[in-house]
Amino acid sequence: MEIRDKYYTVNGIRLHVAEAGSPDGKVLLFLHGFPEFWYGWHKQLDFFAAEGFWVLAPDQRGYNTSSKPSRVKAYTISQLTADIADLIQQVIARKVYLVGHDWGGAVAWAVAQHYPNLLEKLIILNMPHPEVMHEELRTNPKQLLRSWYTGFFQVPKLPEAYCRAFNFKALEKSMMLTANAGTFSEADIKRYKAAWQQPKALTTMINWYRAYKYKSLDVSREVTVPTLMLWGRKDTFLNDTMAQPSIAKCTNGKLIFLDNATHWLHHEKPDEVNSLMYDFIK
Secondary structure, X not given: OOOEEEEEEEOOEEEEEEEEEOOOOOEXXXXXXXXXXXXXXXXXXXXXXXXXXXXXXXXXXXXXXXXXXXXXXXXXXXXXXXXXXXXXXXXXXXXXXXEEXXXXXXXXXXXXXHOHHHEEEEEEEOOOOHHHHHHHHHHOHHHHHHOHHHXXXXXXXXXXXXXXXXXXXXXXXXXXXXXXXXXXXXXXXXXXXXXXXXXXXXXXXXXXXXXXXXXXOOOOOOEOOOEEEEEEOOOOOOOHHHHHHHHOOEOOEEEEEEOOOOOOHHHXXXXXXXXXXXXXXX
């Protein structure tokens, strides 16, 4: 599969977008989470491009070679959502199937809430509805414990030093030790480290967490577009008890658990995940 590297100016910033497949096909737009970048979707890009889709996976703002504004408030959910809405309207100019994982899932939820007219369908991987997540962090000590790092990330400079130390050992371990054995190859990790080494990238990636406290968008709305939620039950970051209340906030939602998958389900079970997504789109 040929990946085409494109750069687009959207919402006042420059986004790098990895594209593949036929621009005449149905459009799938993939949003990565932390600490990934577009490459986190390469197994999905391969599959769907071969099926005739036009697939796009941006490096979201602050990541890899996309723009990295320095202010924390540049990473509020309203800005992140506007980036993707602008990308869809300006570049794609037709409705898309939007797929999001982790933080990319949070952005995808918000796009579905505020720009439903831009979407055919929504697919979420291991990320609860934002209101469910907010309530869980407020009331569930178990989830608060699982999300300990989000508090640590509020500290200036220290998290960057911690993540950078010993050739990004902490970030590497955060992926390797929370995934099923053999999920990430040495070649995969090498590509991630190259993205993390981009100038200012660690700070701007972590700024997504620092900006969370700025409630810049109403994320309590129900989702009206057809929604598929896939959830790896072995997720060590997010309680699976949040999945059902999240899909309950969709007027037309379907939830599927993958019992032997973790937070990194699209890496671990690409054939199953791709098949489930394909069936939902069809």
